Amino acid sequence: MSLFARLANPWIALQRPYQPGRPIEEVARELGLGDVAGIVKLASNENSLGPSPKAQEAMRHAIPQMHLYPDGGSFYLRQAIAKKHGISDDMVMLGCGCNEHAVLLAHAFMGPGDELVASERSFVVYKLVSSLYRCKTVEVPMKGMTHDLEAMRKAIAPQTKLVVVGNPNNPTGTMVGQADVDRFVEQVPANVVTVFDDAYMELLDPKDQVDTVKHVKAAKKPVVVLRTFSKAYGLAGLRVGYALAQPDAIDLLNKVRQPFNVNAMAQAAAVAALDDDAHLEATRQMLRAGRRQLMDGMRKLGLEPVESVTNFILVPFQKAAGLTAALTKRKVIIRPMAGFGLPEHVRVSVGTAKENAQFLNALSEALIELQ
Numbered sequence: 479m480s481l482f483a484r485l486a487n488p489w490i491a492l493q494r495p496y497q498p499g500r501p502i503e504e505v506a507r508e509l510g511l512g513d514v515a516g517i518v519k520l521a522s523n524e525n526s527l528g529p530s531p532k533a534q535e536a537m538r539h540a541i542p543q544m545h546l547y548p549d550g551g552s553f554y555l556r557q558a559i560a561k562k563h564g565i566s567d568d569m570v571m572l573g574c575g576c577n578e579h580a581v582l583l584a585h586a587f588m589g590p591g592d593e594l595v596a597s598e599r600s601f602v603v604y605k606l607v608s609s610l611y612r613c614k615t616v617e618v619p620m621k622g623m624t625h626d627l628e629a630m631r632k633a634i635a636p637q638t639k640l641v642v643v644g645n646p647n648n649p650t651g652t653m654v655g656q657a658d659v660d661r662f663v664e665q666v667p668a669n670v671v672t673v674f675d676d677a678y679m680e681l682l683d684p685k686d687q688v689d690t691v692k693h694v695k696a697a698k699k700p701v702v703v704l705r706t707f708s709k710a711y712g713l714a715g716l717r718v719g720y721a722l723a724q725p726d727a728i729d730l731l732n733k734v735r736q737p738f739n740v741n742a743m744a745q746a747a748a749v750a751a752l753d754d755d756a757h758l759e760a761t762r763q764m765l766r767a768g769r770r771q772l773m774d775g776m777r778k779l780g781l782e783p784v785e786s787v788t789n790f791i792l793v794p795f796q797k798a799a800g801l802t803a804a805l806t807k808r809k810v811i812i813r814p815m816a817g818f819g820l821p822e823h824v825r826v827s828v829g830t831a832k833e834n835a836q837f838l839n840a841l842s843e844a845l846i847e848l849q
């Protein structure tokens with residue numbers, strides 16, 4: 479054990495860091511390529527259409543002001559988000575991606591010995607954050623690949639502080655519907671904070687989206703909704719997400735955040751992106767076509783991918799690490815799921831038609847190599 483590891487808080491020294499999707503620059507270096515051209519990254523559920531043109535214009539416009547600290551209260555962005563959801567701006571809090579909100583929620587509500595309830599196959603950050611605060615994560619078995627909300631509710635114990643429902647769920651790509659969500663909110667005890675992680679919600683057609691914000695508005699139970707600009711809005715590189723909750727919860731979260739947690743470029747771009755319906759609709763269209771292309775293509779190759787409602791697909795595959803490596807060699811980056819507790823699965827993000835085709839070509843070669 480290193481000197482610093484001996485000096486550190488033991489639960490921090492034991493913490494396993496989050497393993498993100500590999501950056502294309504890193505893969506280019508590994509493959510000995512001079513640049514990233516031709517490498518396709520389908521590993522982190524980003525938006526292959528890129529940032530909205532309106533956001534790009536807003537960023538160009540913001541450049542001359544970058545010597546100034548950002549507005550620590552993100553006034554204009556909070557106003558725009560509040561208007562979009564029909565709530566007051568004291569019910570909105572911005573963060574450095576909604577990953578930051580996961581940390582802030584644990585910081586505000588959890589302490590040693592407390593419990594966080596989540597599904598066994600859900601976003602790994604919930605568990606990492608919970609252990610950071612010396613809490614236990616109760617991982618509830620799913621019904622197949624979908625949350626079992628009834629079982630999650632039953633897993634709530636006196637020491638439970640947070641219950642987190644990622645919907646649609648990463649990495650399974652499935653979702654629970656409005657009636658189940660409504661019943662869940664009704665039944666979770668009022669001394670537990672229910673967090674709906676809606677990171678992928680805007681990628682769905684509006685008619686298919688689940689309204690979790692109505693539970694924030696109703697204020698009958700302590701509900702927090704998380705949203706992000708990283709997925710539907712194509713701004714993952716800027717790191718901006720938001721929490722919606724009653725003003726007293728937002729006050730608490732504001733106490734534990736850094737004063738300038740959302741940079742000025744991100745604020746400007748996010749305001750503009752919210753106003754770019756055409757880009758959002760083009761994104762949904764790309765995903766509808768892309769999911770079909772990938773599902774059909776993978777099934778033709780003998781795989782059994784999990785039907786997804788969102789911008790990634792979970793694929794059972796025994797030699798997941800070997801498949802990931804064989805694809806990387808062919809300039810396609812996907813995500814092995816060992817870090818999510820699914821060592822015999824990979825996850826592929828839905829890209830443009832061209833990117834999906836490059837993935838399917840590389841996949842057919844890789845499967846032959848692995849035979």
Ligand SMILES: Cc1ncc(COP(=O)(O)O)c(C=O)c1O
Pocket residue numbers: 522523574575576577578601644647648675677705706707708714717718719
């Ligand atoms: C379910 C889920 N929640 C939250 C996040 C984090 O998003 P952000 O980029 O806003 O931190 C992700 C990112 O992949 C995710 O999959």
